[in-house]
Amino acid sequence: MTDVAIVGAGYVGVPLAQVFAEAGRSVLLVDRDAERVDRLNAGDSYIEDVPSEVLGRLVRDHGLRATTDYDELRDADAILIALPTPLSKQREPDLSIVNGATEEIAKRLRAGHLVVLESTTYPGTTREEVLPRLEASGLRVGEDFSLAFSPERVDPGREDWTTKNVPKVVGGITEACTDRAAALYEGAVDTVHRVTSPESAELTKLLENIFRSVNIALVNELAQLCERMKIDFWEVVDAAATKPFGFMSFKPGPGLGGHCIPIDPFYLTWKAREYDFYTEFIELAGKVNENMPYYCRSLISQALNHGKGLSLSSANVLVLGVAYKPGIGDMRESPALKLIDLLLAGGSNVSYHDPHVPELPEYQLSSVPLEPESFDCVAIVTDHAGIDYEALVDRGAVIVDFRNATGERGRTSDTVWKL
Numbered sequence: 415m416t417d418v419a420i421v422g423a424g425y426v427g428v429p430l431a432q433v434f435a436e437a438g439r440s441v442l443l444v445d446r447d448a449e450r451v452d453r454l455n456a457g458d459s460y461i462e463d464v465p466s467e468v469l470g471r472l473v474r475d476h477g478l479r480a481t482t483d484y485d486e487l488r489d490a491d492a493i494l495i496a497l498p499t500p501l502s503k504q505r506e507p508d509l510s511i512v513n514g515a516t517e518e519i520a521k522r523l524r525a526g527h528l529v530v531l532e533s534t535t536y537p538g539t540t541r542e543e544v545l546p547r548l549e550a551s552g553l554r555v556g557e558d559f560s561l562a563f564s565p566e567r568v569d570p571g572r573e574d575w576t577t578k579n580v581p582k583v584v585g586g587i588t589e590a591c592t593d594r595a596a597a598l599y600e601g602a603v604d605t606v607h608r609v610t611s612p613e614s615a616e617l618t619k620l621l622e623n624i625f626r627s628v629n630i631a632l633v634n635e636l637a638q639l640c641e642r643m644k645i646d647f648w649e650v651v652d653a654a655a656t657k658p659f660g661f662m663s664f665k666p667g668p669g670l671g672g673h674c675i676p677i678d679p680f681y682l683t684w685k686a687r688e689y690d691f692y693t694e695f696i697e698l699a700g701k702v703n704e705n706m707p708y709y710c711r712s713l714i715s716q717a718l719n720h721g722k723g724l725s726l727s728s729a730n731v732l733v734l735g736v737a738y739k740p741g742i743g744d745m746r747e748s749p750a751l752k753l754i755d756l757l758l759a760g761g762s763n764v765s766y767h768d769p770h771v772p773e774l775p776e777y778q779l780s781s782v783p784l785e786p787e788s789f790d791c792v793a794i795v796t797d798h799a800g801i802d803y804e805a806l807v808d809r810g811a812v813i814v815d816f817r818n819a820t821g822e823r824g825r826t827s828d829t830v831w832k833l
């Protein structure tokens with residue numbers, strides 16, 4: 415018997431498996447990618463938050479296993495779904511992976527099963543998409559099986575807040591479903607917060623991500639104004655952050671990245687249309703944030719022009735940091751990719767340095783040594799730790815700093831352009 419089966423062994427599924435395994439549960443990861451499954455069973459991790467030595471110990475001492483075989487779900491008490499929820503090319507929710515997997519689960523559903531959807535999605539997905547597919551098995555929710563939604567709130571690369579200590583929000587189709595799901599999580603994570611429906615739980619996660627998207631757009635817009643007004647916006651944000659209440663600090667940057675914030679808000683936009691409602695904050699934030707790589711290209715162009723008398727088309731540009739955020743190698747939706755596209759389209763010769771991303775196969779590029787003297791301009795896109803950014807300034811490079819990585823040295827240097 416398996417206590418907990420997790421379908422989808424990615425950024426969400428693997429840390430979730432760790433938390434349940436460490437709480438003494440027998441855990442099975444189900445993934446369609448046979449290579450990933452082999453690596454998991456060999457204790458060889460591809461998720462930076464769960465290093466191989468930790469995964470190896472879980473496999474060896476706690477019986478954590480992985481499989482490609484959905485049939486093994488029959489023997490699980492609980493089935494958690496942690497599968498991707500992307501947008502289609504038309505920027506509409508693409509639930510095909512979750513729905514396809516749910517149909518596979520339905521074929522193996524039995525009385526007593528608890529199913530929890532963890533993937534980020536619009537309010538109504540659990541009730542309107544997952545429930546009918548599971549009930550097509552002939553079993554009934556609340557009588558034969560339990561169904562709930564509980565959003566994953568993990569922030570990959572973060573060590574202070576993890577899958578274990580971030581409170582888990584749970585909302586079931588029935589009160590008994592909520593109780594069952596809450597009891598499962600209470601045995602593994604520090605805090606469980608119940609809500610009265612899956613819709614509330616679904617919207618909770620979207621509210622969190624929309625809140626970030628809107629606030630990032632606000633500081634991105636003000637950063638552009640400050641460039642015209644010749645005010646150091648980073649200093650302003652730091653000063654505002656000294657207010658002990660009523661203000662939360664957000665930093666401008668070259669655009670949104672990652673699987674969540676550039677994508678999730680549009681799940682709600684799409685659903686809202688069904689109710690003749692236009693989510694204007696989400697759209698406006700999307701517009702400002704999506705424009706940032708274009709704005710950053712124009713800053714690079716200005717820096718080359720004023721710093722070197724060069725145009726984009728004759729410049730060698732080093733993009734420093736390409737992952738979507740510091741400390742990890744995750745490239746999903748990274749604004750660095752858009753910026754590289756724009757620089758290449760402008761005729762620049764582009765190289766990159768990133769200690770977490772050795773290759774960018776789609777551009778046939780490999781991370782090059784960090785030698786600023788070899789480039790006309792260094793664009794700091796992602797400020798990984800372990801790089802001495804102030805020393806780069808001292809080496810006289812023309813730097814465009816989208817992260818305030820060069821700090822005070824960059825502020826007073828005439829070879830550094832800051833967002």
Ligand SMILES: NC(=O)c1ccc[n+]([C@@H]2O[C@H](COP(=O)([O-])OP(=O)(O)OC[C@H]3O[C@@H](n4cnc5c(N)ncnc54)[C@H](O)[C@@H]3O)[C@@H](O)[C@H]2O)c1
Pocket residue numbers: 421422423424425426427444445446447450496497498499511514515532533534535566567568569570673674
């Ligand atoms: N990554 C994050 O930081 C994060 C944080 C919170 C919530 N989420 C949400 O969690 C969900 C999962 O995201 P993720 O980042 O873990 O995705 P991921 O891409 O890292 O992992 C998904 C895994 O599912 C597997 N898979 C795909 N289709 C499958 C199928 N039909 N059957 C079995 N396995 C299949 C893939 O091989 C992959 O290993 C998404 O809805 C995402 O929005 C992600």
